[in-house]
Amino acid sequence: MPKSNRKEVKIEIAEFVEDTILEYLSRGESPVAGERKVFKSLSKEYKKIKSKVSGSSKPNMELFGDMLDDFESKADTGSSITFGLLKDASEKSKLKAENHNKWTSRALKTKVPKRRFIPKGEQGLRKEIMRDIEDIIESYVPEENDAD
C-alpha cells in the first residue's frame, strides 16, 4: 500500500471499529472473539433500575452513558490503532470498563458480570468485524491496472 494511504486507512479503520463496537453494544452483544455473543441479561432488580434511568432493559452498557462517551478509537503510530478507554477517559469510566471486561484480579472480585467489549491480550475482534476491516484495507490497495 502506498505510504500516503496508510494514515488514511488507519483513520478509516479506527472510526469503523469505534462505530462497530458501539453498534454491537447497542444490541447487547460482545464484539470480542471467543466471548459469548449475546451478553448475559440483566438481573431482575437491575433491569428495573436501568429501565427507569436509561429507558432500556437491555445489557447495552449504557446507564448514564458516561463510560461509552469516553470510549474511543485512534489511529496509532506504526501499523496499529488503539481503542478503548484511553488517556482522556475519566477514572470512573476506566474502572467501570475494567469491571465489565474482567481484565484484572480486582475486577474478577467484583459482582459485575463479565460483558467484555474490549479484547484482552491475544484476543481479537469477531471474525465478521475483521473481515470488514480487511475489506477496508483492500479498498485502499491500488489495483494493478490503476498504474496503467
Next chain:
Amino acid sequence: MPIKWTGDLKRFKALTLTERAKPKFFKEVKEFIKDEIVGSIERGVSPVHKGGEDGSSGKLRYKDYSDSYKRQIDKKQLETSKKRRPVNLKLTGKLLNSLKARISGDAVKVWFTDAKAKYHNELGAGKSKIIRRLLPKTGEQFNAGIRKRIVKALKDAIRLSI
C-alpha cells in the same frame, strides 16, 4: 456503420461498466440509507463523520443532553416517556420519521422534512445551541459504518453489471 474507438479501451470499459452499475447502485442505496441513518441516530451515534459534538470534536456519539433537559426528562415533563439515554433525538419520533430518500439524476438525495432537523444539524438546539449532526453537508462524509455499507453496495452493483 462500424464505430472506431481510438481512446483507451480499459478506460472505455470501466466507464460503460460504471454507467451500467449506477441504477443498481442508486436503487440499493435508496433502499438501505434511511435505515442506516435512523439506526445510527437511534443508538446515539451521529451518521456524520465526527458529527457527535458540533461536528468537529471527533466524537461519534452525540453529546449528552443538557442538565435542564435531563431534569425535564426526570420530572416527566415531556410529552412522551423520553429517557436520558441513548441521546437519540427521539421524543415523538416525528423528526426521524420525516427522513426521505430519492434518486435524483446522478445522486441519491436524503433529507429531513421536519424543521427540527435544521436546528440539530446546523443552527444548534436549545439554549446552548448544541449541534448534533444528522446528515453530512457538501464535502462531508457519513460515518465509517455507513460508508462501508455504501462501498459494499457499489461493489455489489459493479459485480452484477459485469
